[in-house]
Amino acid sequence: MGYDGNLLYIISREGKQIPFPEDYIYKESYHATPNQKQDINSKLAANYVLKRRVAAHRRSKIEFNTIPEIDNEEMYALSKLFLDNALNADEENVRIRYFNDRKNDYDEGVFYLPDITYVIKQTNRAKRKVIYASCRFALIEY
Numbered sequence: 001m002g003y004d005g006n007l008l009y010i011i012s013r014e015g016k017q018i019p020f021p022e023d024y025i026y027k028e029s030y031h032a033t034p035n036q037k038q039d040i041n042s043k044l045a046a047n048y049v050l051k052r053r054v055a056a057h058r059r060s061k062i063e064f065n066t067i068p069e070i071d072n073e074e075m076y077a078l079s080k081l082f083l084d085n086a087l088n089a090d091e092e093n094v095r096i097r098y099f100n101d102r103k104n105d106y107d108e109g110v111f112y113l114p115d116i117t118y119v120i121k122q123t124n125r126a127k128r129k130v131i132y133a134s135c136r137f138a139l140i141e142y
Contacts, residue, residue, distance in 0.1 A: 001105045008062070011095035011108070012085045024078055026134055029065035034100040034107065036061060059141040060109060062098060065134040069121065072130040078137075082113050096139060111139040
């Protein structure tokens, strides 16, 4: 199928695909590690040969920074896209459809969103705005 014009879709609880606005992603910061292998009790044998056991389930990880100089309303809207569609409010996990570079197609999975560190570049008292430097978002598949 290939890339359809959006890297990420957040899937609502109702199953609707909501495109994550790519204009807010600083493109050179976007890192995807699809289908990561996970070792289960891998160890060295007596002859120092690695005996590797790999889990059947592969996890993907997606990280990106926002473009710099997003204001507090824009940052809140981006964060809210994930939080409003969380499958579990405590875990802040969300179903994501993402472009899998390894397949040149899309995959879907449940990801958790680690805490976001908001980096303030400046404040504007007169306009009552907070302007952020680039902030990192990460999505880690279960």
